[in-house]
Amino acid sequence: MDPILTAFGLVFDPSVMLVILGAAVFGMFVGAMPGLTATMATALLVPVTFFMDPVPALGAIVTATAMAIFAGDIPAAMLRMPGTPASAAYADESYLMARKGQLDLNLGVNVVFSALGGIVGVFFLVLCAPSLAEMALNFSSFEYFWLACLGLTCAVFIGTGDPLKGFVSLLLGLAIVCIGIDPAAGVPRFTFDNVDLMSGVNFIAVMIGAFAVSELLRGAVDLHRQGHVIVPQVGNVFRGVGGVMRRYWLNFIRGSLMGTLIGALPGAGADIAAWVSYAMAKRFSRTPEKFGTGHVEGVVEAGASNNSAVAGAWIPALVFGIPGDSITAIVIGVLYMKGMNPGPTVFTENPQFIYAVFIIFILANIIMVPLGWAAIKSMKQVLRIPRTILLPLILLFCIVGAFAMTNSNYGIVLMLIFGVLGWFMEENGVPVAPMILGLVLGEMLEQNFMTSMIKSDGLWLAFFERPIAGALGALTLLIWLLMLGRGALTALRRPAQA
Amino acid sequence: MRVNDAVLGLALLLLAGTMIWLTTYFPSFPGQDYGPELFPRLLGGGLVLCGLLLVGRGLAARRRGEAWVELAPWWFRGGQALSFLSMPLAVVAYLLFAETLGFIPLAFALLLALFLWFGERPVRAVPVALVATLVVHWFFSGMMRVPLPRGLLNDIL
Amino acid sequence: MNEVSRRGLMAFGVAAGAAGLLARPALAQSRYPTRPITLLCPWGAGGGTDATARIIGALLEKDLGQPINVVNRTGGNGVVGHSAIATAQPDGYTIGIITVEIAMLHHAGLTNLTYKDYRPLALMNEDPPGVQVSASSPYKDIKELAEAIKAAPAGKMKASGTGQGGIWHLALIGWLQAMGLKPDHVRWVPSNGAAPAMQDLAAGGVDIVTCSVPEARAMLDAGRARSLAIMAPQRNPQFDTVPTLNEKLGISYSTGAWRGIAAPRGLPDEMAKTITAALERAYKAKEFTDFMNARGFGTVWADPDGFATFMGRSDAAMGEAMRAAGLARG
Numbered sequence: 001m002d003p004i005l006t007a008f009g010l011v012f013d014p015s016v017m018l019v020i021l022g023a024a025v026f027g028m029f030v031g032a033m034p035g036l037t038a039t040m041a042t043a044l045l046v047p048v049t050f051f052m053d054p055v056p057a058l059g060a061i062v063t064a065t066a067m068a069i070f071a072g073d074i075p076a077a078m079l080r081m082p083g084t085p086a087s088a089a090y091a092d093e094s095y096l097m098a099r100k101g102q103l104d105l106n107l108g109v110n111v112v113f114s115a116l117g118g119i120v121g122v123f124f125l126v127l128c129a130p131s132l133a134e135m136a137l138n139f140s141s142f143e144y145f146w147l148a149c150l151g152l153t154c155a156v157f158i159g160t161g162d163p164l165k166g167f168v169s170l171l172l173g174l175a176i177v178c179i180g181i182d183p184a185a186g187v188p189r190f191t192f193d194n195v196d197l198m199s200g201v202n203f204i205a206v207m208i209g210a211f212a213v214s215e216l217l218r219g220a221v222d223l224h225r226q227g228h229v230i231v232p233q234v235g236n237v238f239r240g241v242g243g244v245m246r247r248y249w250l251n252f253i254r255g256s257l258m259g260t261l262i263g264a265l266p267g268a269g270a271d272i273a274a275w276v277s278y279a280m281a282k283r284f285s286r287t288p289e290k291f292g293t294g295h296v297e298g299v300v301e302a303g304a305s306n307n308s309a310v311a312g313a314w315i316p317a318l319v320f321g322i323p324g325d326s327i328t329a330i331v332i333g334v335l336y337m338k339g340m341n342p343g344p345t346v347f348t349e350n351p352q353f354i355y356a357v358f359i360i361f362i363l364a365n366i367i368m369v370p371l372g373w374a375a376i377k378s379m380k381q382v383l384r385i386p387r388t389i390l391l392p393l394i395l396l397f398c399i400v401g402a403f404a405m406t407n408s409n410y411g412i413v414l415m416l417i418f419g420v421l422g423w424f425m426e427e428n429g430v431p432v433a434p435m436i437l438g439l440v441l442g443e444m445l446e447q448n449f450m451t452s453m454i455k456s457d458g459l460w461l462a463f464f465e466r467p468i469a470g471a472l473g474a475l476t477l478l479i480w481l482l483m484l485g486r487g488a489l490t491a492l493r494r495p496a497q498a
Numbered sequence: 499m500r501v502n503d504a505v506l507g508l509a510l511l512l513l514a515g516t517m518i519w520l521t522t523y524f525p526s527f528p529g530q531d532y533g534p535e536l537f538p539r540l541l542g543g544g545l546v547l548c549g550l551l552l553v554g555r556g557l558a559a560r561r562r563g564e565a566w567v568e569l570a571p572w573w574f575r576g577g578q579a580l581s582f583l584s585m586p587l588a589v590v591a592y593l594l595f596a597e598t599l600g601f602i603p604l605a606f607a608l609l610l611a612l613f614l615w616f617g618e619r620p621v622r623a624v625p626v627a628l629v630a631t632l633v634v635h636w637f638f639s640g641m642m643r644v645p646l647p648r649g650l651l652n653d654i655l
Numbered sequence: 656m657n658e659v660s661r662r663g664l665m666a667f668g669v670a671a672g673a674a675g676l677l678a679r680p681a682l683a684q685s686r687y688p689t690r691p692i693t694l695l696c697p698w699g700a701g702g703g704t705d706a707t708a709r710i711i712g713a714l715l716e717k718d719l720g721q722p723i724n725v726v727n728r729t730g731g732n733g734v735v736g737h738s739a740i741a742t743a744q745p746d747g748y749t750i751g752i753i754t755v756e757i758a759m760l761h762h763a764g765l766t767n768l769t770y771k772d773y774r775p776l777a778l779m780n781e782d783p784p785g786v787q788v789s790a791s792s793p794y795k796d797i798k799e800l801a802e803a804i805k806a807a808p809a810g811k812m813k814a815s816g817t818g819q820g821g822i823w824h825l826a827l828i829g830w831l832q833a834m835g836l837k838p839d840h841v842r843w844v845p846s847n848g849a850a851p852a853m854q855d856l857a858a859g860g861v862d863i864v865t866c867s868v869p870e871a872r873a874m875l876d877a878g879r880a881r882s883l884a885i886m887a888p889q890r891n892p893q894f895d896t897v898p899t900l901n902e903k904l905g906i907s908y909s910t911g912a913w914r915g916i917a918a919p920r921g922l923p924d925e926m927a928k929t930i931t932a933a934l935e936r937a938y939k940a941k942e943f944t945d946f947m948n949a950r951g952f953g954t955v956w957a958d959p960d961g962f963a964t965f966m967g968r969s970d971a972a973m974g975e976a977m978r979a980a981g982l983a984r985g
Binding site for chain 1: 499500501506510517520521524525527530531532533534536537538541542544545548551552555570572578581582584585586588589590592593596605608609612613616617618622623626630631634637638642643644645646
């Protein structure tokens with residue numbers, strides 16, 4: 001029998017559909033809770049999948065992760081509290097949109113473009129997994145070093161107003177990554193013989209602190225003034241999404257492609273994809289000045305990007321057993337357990353299972369729209385809760401979420417420190433987002449720099465010797481030069497005008 | 499709390515200085531010119547540069563009459579300042595008592611205290627605190643298997 | 656109030672949906688264990704240790720009738736998790752999976768903990784390192800590779816597989832020493848685990864990867880890498896075409912990464928017996944064998960005494976290799 005037909009039979013089985021639906025609701029919930037990540041949801045599903053057939057087992061994971069990455073956008077927009085790290089890049093933008101009264105539009109855009117981005121990712125997974133994986137496989141530490149540099153360049157575009165303070169924030173983030181065991185020599189740095197510090201600074205706990213707790217601090221002061229209240233709207237979530245689509249279709253396409261590509265690279269996942277896409281959107285926007293004021297353009301691009309990265313990460317995982325992110329690292333284990341050993345042969349030996357995974361992927365992204373709509377509807381009730389009740393409740397979620405990241409009080413301590421620090425930074429015009437970006441990229445930068453230097457016996461030229469590395473390196477240097485030149489030009493012109 | 503850029507810059511200089519000083523104690527990487535001290539030193543250098551620029555900017559602003567430290571007016575209104583402090587204080591209280599009291603009693607007490615402090619009526623505060631505590635505990639501890647501290651209820655749960 | 660009940664309803668819906676997924680047996684019992692047990696894992700989700708912990712946890716849960724919660728305490732090259740196990744209350748409700756790193760961390764000066772700080776319960780798994788090269792590598796077998804290493808100037812060839820001073824690095828050092836070469840004759844390129852190292856091998860970044868064969872498996876199956884030998888006394892039945900070092904080079908060097916279950920030192924005898932007995936039943940269960948075989952992980956069993964002796968030997972061997980390579984501190 002034709003494997004595609006068999007696959008359809010496998011998926012459209014009542015019990016499988018039930019599992020998918022259950023996993024979707026589960027993923028939606030986990031994603032919407034700050035501190036509970038898609039990776040945790042997957043790890044929890046593993047013992048359950050021991051006792052399942054391959055298709056429902058993989059279906060549960062695929063569906064739960066796709067939902068979680070979208071659902072992270074909901075609390076980001078409503079409470080400035082990214083539900084998963086993948087939503088951090090545009091949490092501020094979404095929150096500002098909500099405060100401008102565009103919560104419905106924002107969430108509608110998020111759910112629609114998440115689903116569409118996911119489908120684009122699956123499309124590439126189906127059509128060109130082997131060739132994309134081949135490309136990803138050619139990346140060595142030299143290429144990753146340049147990618148990390150390009151990623152850091154994004155900081156220039158995400159920071160607002162004051163470039164100097166944005167740079168301070170980025171450097172702080174990179175410096176914080178140095179705490180813990182150094183990635184090359186394996187020696188502890190800045191740990192003061194403390195066991196917790198040896199594990200480094202957990203970036204999700206930091207994110208919960210810097211975004212959500214700092215907002216709570218402001219909220220507690222404003223409580224008596226009733227400022228900053230998001231007016232709950234009862235409008236139609238999907239109104240206006242069509243217009244956004246017509247206007248920003250290019251952003252959607254670019255975001256989905258970039259997300260798939262970054263997702264396919266082992267060592268870079270949905271969170272980095274969102275940062276890069278957000279920065280790209282601003283760089284190529286006709287109205288970059290609107291970014292950071294509650295502008296939908298970056299949300300479209302980054303929202304599509306992080307969901308397409310979820311599918312993209314499966315590409316190297318299926319073809320070479322190389323995890324594209326922490327979720328697929330777990331998936332590879334499940335694949336082995338179910339006798340679907342990753343490798344090019346997986347497409348020939350068990351094609352019906354692979355097609356079934358693809359079908360579930362598409363299905364998951366389709367049901368994301370109605371389920372996401374339901375989740376938004378019910379989550380919006382949260383905003384009707386009086387702030388005297390809401391603020392303490394959010395604090396409790398922050399505490400448990402931060403605790404869950406390290407399974408110890410250390411996570412809560414980090415959250416508290418970075419909550420207060422984040423509040424202080426924003427009071428003084430130092431943006432928080434570049435610091436988070438530094439945390440995301442810091443280890444990738446240092447690890448790949450150090451290993452590259454070891455491989456090349458200390459020769460700098462090696463960073464340009466391999467063709468892809470050379471091209472990426474030249475591109476990075478060119479961008480930096482252009483930015484420097486432009487900065488110098490504006491600096492020269494300013495006194496002339498004055 | 500707005501501080502003058504010079505103060506920020508000074509704090510950065512101190513931080514970067516300490517960082518660079520600490521790297522001198524790092525062991526070197528066998529057979530390698532660059533060791534674990536390289537990145538912290540580069541970043542420290544960058545922070546020193548930024549710190550100096552900020553000091554310069556801050557001093558210029560100071561000459562234009564900006565204060566060293568400027569506290570928002572709400573700091574001097576007792577209620578609002580306490581509301582602000584109530585958030586970090588609640589977290590500190592959680593850190594101190596979580597092990598002994600356990601999640602359920604402590605989360606309930608903290609929620610209730612914060613609700614009441616923010617001016618919620620007890621009729622509403624008590625049931626909401628109770629239900630919220632139990633739902634969070636059920637979801638995180640039961641479903642997601644996060645090891646929330648058991649404390650007093652160690653033998654019951 | 657309305658909101659709260661609505662949220663409750665939503666939560667109930669999730670519960671109903673997920674109840675089937677996460678069913679927990681909740682049999683009330685008067686004998687130990689009477690409440691959930693925490694199984695600490697020093698490594699993160701997605702790795703082999705986490706997977707092993709979760710299958711053991713699932714089987715113990717069925718056996719003991721109480722939920723076993725696998726809790727990841729990660730970071731610090733395993734220091735965080737291993738400390739958490741050693742310093743937990745010895746009340747029988749916190750146990751953990753300890754790994755070969757406990758025999759290495761104190762030599763590296765990262766912690767004072769040694770295997771003596773635990774009450775061993777059972778050894779469950781050991782994986783020997785393999786020697787992998789890229790498919791495009793000119794070395795067809797381990798002999799050719801060994802000759803090439805000997806002929807190359809020190810530091811010319813590069814190997815990877817884990818961080819600096821990690822278990823696969825020590826495996827390389829042990830092998831080099833057994834061939835009469837200096838520990839740094841092949842330069843170690845630290846990596847963030849075996850999967851990135853294998854990718855770097857395929858991308859042409861390094862010459863050799865000395866991770867375990869199951870970790871290299873996907874790349875082997877994809878035809879991107881070849882496994883030339885394993886550093887073990889005998890071949891692995893799951894990968895029976897890969898010879899041992901002894902067969903091809905006459906070097907009897909062998910080592911391995913191992914995983915076992917342990918508790919804080921003060922655990923009462925009665926409880927230790929209960930858990931060890933349950934672990935033995937889990938070890939013999941078909942699910943465990945199937946799972947470990949599917950992943951290609953080796954299974955070994957040692958009771959508490961055997962596990963303690965085993966760890967003592969491992970500790971001495973690791974210490975020796977690390978001192979030889981100048982990786983020991985403190």
